[in-house]
Amino acid sequence: MADAHFPVATLGPGRRLVLWLQGCALACPGCMSRHTWDAAGGYATTVGDLLRLWDEALAEGADGLTVSGGEPLAQPAALAALLRGAAGLRHRYGDRGREADLLVYTGYEPGEV
């Protein structure tokens, strides 16, 4: 895990929780997030801890969750568990006329995903 912030207003619509996952092997030219490349860097956390952050953000009116990096798809099982859990929580504080959205940034092409 590289970082987490709430609220962020630039990586998707509205006020968002943003999670930057650690580790990326794609090495895109001009990458601005080289500090997230080393899969052994960052800090260890759990899907449960991240879902607690999401729950807290929803309680404070978050409009969505953005998962970035790093390359989120480099940790497919953990990412799937995170998104499954996040989707299950997003109605919890629901009476705002719509549900919070989930957004994942990736460096892969659609055919590679």
Ligand code: SF4
């Ligand atoms: S996918 Fe993102 S973090 Fe990885 S090299 Fe490309 S721009 Fe950088």
